[in-house]
Amino acid sequence: MNTATDLWTVVTIVGMALLTIVTRCFFFLSSNPWPMPAWLQRGLHYAPIAALAAVIVPEMVTTQGQLITTWQDARLFAVAAGVGWYYWKRGMLGTIIAGMAVYLPLHVGLGW
Amino acid sequence: MTALYKHPEFRLGARDMMAVAPGMAAWGLMTGVAMIKSGLSLVEVLMMGLLVFAGSSQLAALPLIIAGAPMWVVLATALCVNLRFMVFSVHLRSYVMHQSFWRRLVSGYFTTDPTYVQFTKRFPHPADDAAGKRAEEAYLAGNSALGWVNWIVASLLGMALANAIPVSWGLGFAGILALLGILNSLATTRLRVLAAAVAGSVAVVTYALPLKLNIIVAIVLAVAVCLLLEKPFLEAHARKANMPKKQP
Numbered sequence: 001m002n003t004a005t006d007l008w009t010v011v012t013i014v015g016m017a018l019l020t021i022v023t024r025c026f027f028f029l030s031s032n033p034w035p036m037p038a039w040l041q042r043g044l045h046y047a048p049i050a051a052l053a054a055v056i057v058p059e060m061v062t063t064q065g066q067l068i069t070t071w072q073d074a075r076l077f078a079v080a081a082g083v084g085w086y087y088w089k090r091g092m093l094g095t096i097i098a099g100m101a102v103y104l105p106l107h108v109g110l111g112w
Numbered sequence: 113m114t115a116l117y118k119h120p121e122f123r124l125g126a127r128d129m130m131a132v133a134p135g136m137a138a139w140g141l142m143t144g145v146a147m148i149k150s151g152l153s154l155v156e157v158l159m160m161g162l163l164v165f166a167g168s169s170q171l172a173a174l175p176l177i178i179a180g181a182p183m184w185v186v187l188a189t190a191l192c193v194n195l196r197f198m199v200f201s202v203h204l205r206s207y208v209m210h211q212s213f214w215r216r217l218v219s220g221y222f223t224t225d226p227t228y229v230q231f232t233k234r235f236p237h238p239a240d241d242a243a244g245k246r247a248e249e250a251y252l253a254g255n256s257a258l259g260w261v262n263w264i265v266a267s268l269l270g271m272a273l274a275n276a277i278p279v280s281w282g283l284g285f286a287g288i289l290a291l292l293g294i295l296n297s298l299a300t301t302r303l304r305v306l307a308a309a310v311a312g313s314v315a316v317v318t319y320a321l322p323l324k325l326n327i328i329v330a331i332v333l334a335v336a337v338c339l340l341l342e343k344p345f346l347e348a349h350a351r352k353a354n355m356p357k358k359q360p
Contacts, residue, residue, distance in 0.1 A: 005153040012183050013156060016173060016190045017163035023194035025220030027201040028208055036202070039339060044203045045236075046338040047331060048229045049298040050311035051196045054330035055168065055225070056291045057312030058319055065319050075285065082289050086296040092131035095293035100138075100286050107282050 074112040078103035117254070121247045125254030128230045133258065135290020136226065137266035142284035143167050144270020145277050150174045161267040165221070165260070167287070169193045172324055192323035196331055200228045206238040207248055222256035229294050230255055303338050303345060310334040
């Protein structure tokens with residue numbers, strides 16, 4: 001926090017913000033007609049859930065890039081509690097709360 | 113034409129985002145903490161927190177910036193982490209093409225993972241009439257407005273409280289749980305469950321790929337597997353449905 005602002009870092013950050021815009025808008029930047037093949041249209045029904053799983057599963061079962069080998073990991077129990085809650089009560093908020101209620105004691109308390 | 117925020121769908125979009133907002137806020141909070149603790153200057157932290165608006169890309173880029181990695185490496189990493197947004201933009205194209213160029217940029221910029229998923233869940237097929245398009249715009253605006261405010265406030269709070277919140281508590285895991293809740297709500301067909309299973313496993317197995325490329329590899333493979341299985345799967349279902357019922 002004591003470092004001075006560095007111009008190259010600022011340029012990098014602005015570049016990152018531009019990348020957010022360009023990637024999120026990539027296929028609708030141009031307004032040229034672009035007929036989407038039917039198979040791609042069908043495939044896109046699987047994209048949202050696949051993207052979520054690809055982002056979160058490694059965060060649940062790996063530590064520093066390695067698949068965990070112990071069951072004493074708070075994340076596993078938190079995920080089980082969250083999924084359990086979801087199918088019991090169907091609540092999104094409850095999934096987060098139930099998961100964290102299991103996660104925090106195990107993680108902070110027991111160091112799992 | 114009335115204002116977007118008065119449309120009932122605006123409220124509905126905000127309500128859907130509200131359900132996952134606490135998880136996303138915890139994630140934003142810990143991103144704010146991580147940015148301050150990384151050793152960037154306050155101006156840099158504020159710029160990143162207010163402009164980049166992509167938590168996964170921020171967290172991936174931080175250690176590289178601190179380590180003094182060349183700019184192209186930082187930007188290439190951010191690009192690869194963001195590749196999934198390009199998949200989203202293919203999907204969203206037919207929903208936003210009626211808008212002007214600048215309006216599309218705004219729509220795209222504010223469409224984060226939860227907004228994309230909730231929006232395409234609410235509107236599985238793009239509307240072809242003006243009223244329907246208006247409803248889509250209102251939902252997207254309400255959902256992403258709440259998502260943005262929630263994220264920015266949480267990030268700023270994290271920056272302010274950086275020294276009071278120990279990273280070791282792992283509060284950011286609430287963000288993963290929020291995305292898990294959304295994932296559950298999407299798991300409505302067997303093929304979608306399969307898509308999640310394939311994507312999750314592939315992302316773990318290919319974790320060692322550079323630049324977080326494992327995410328895009330996982331998405332592409334999962335979609336491909338489901339497309340290949342779709343036809344035999346549907347035919348098997350149809351056969352089962354057509355089988356003559358046994359007489360009691």
